[in-house]
Amino acid sequence: MLWLLRHADAADGSPDESRPLTELGRTQAHAAGAALARLSVPLELCLTSPKLRARQTAELACEPLGIEIVDTDELTGEPFDAERVAVGIEHALLVGHDPSISLALHDLTGAQVRLRKCGLAGIEQGELVVLMTPSELQAIASAEAIV
Secondary structure (H helix, E strand, C coil): CEEEEECCCECCCCCHHHCCECHHHHHHHHHHHHHHHHCCCCCCEEEECCCHHHHHHHHHHHCCCCCEEEECHHHCCCCCCHHHHCCCCCCEEEEECCCHHHHHHHHHHCCCCCCCCCCEEEEECCEEEEEECHHHHHHHHHCCCCC
């Protein structure tokens, strides 16, 4: 299964590649990882854009997952082939930028979706299986455990 995560909310500024996450963005990214962990999503590796806001999103999201993070220039914002980027990885999380992350989602599934900042999509064999907004991820992350 392939997971696509758009970077979380970032500060304005220049240069573009050095824009850090805002406090909201840090909260969003942490919630994304906590939700994936709570849902027991199996992930092997996270591939991320090396731009600061994406790298910080990946670090915060992957912390509760305990998976390795690898920077790749293929996710810096230009259109990319998600299957080729994640070749050989059965369960990968890709962290990138819009519009390229939403275009990759469309290329994989045909879905006309624009991921919000820190929005998450799960794709399996060309089918959009799950699409979550940052507020949905936060709700999952903060929900009380079911006994």
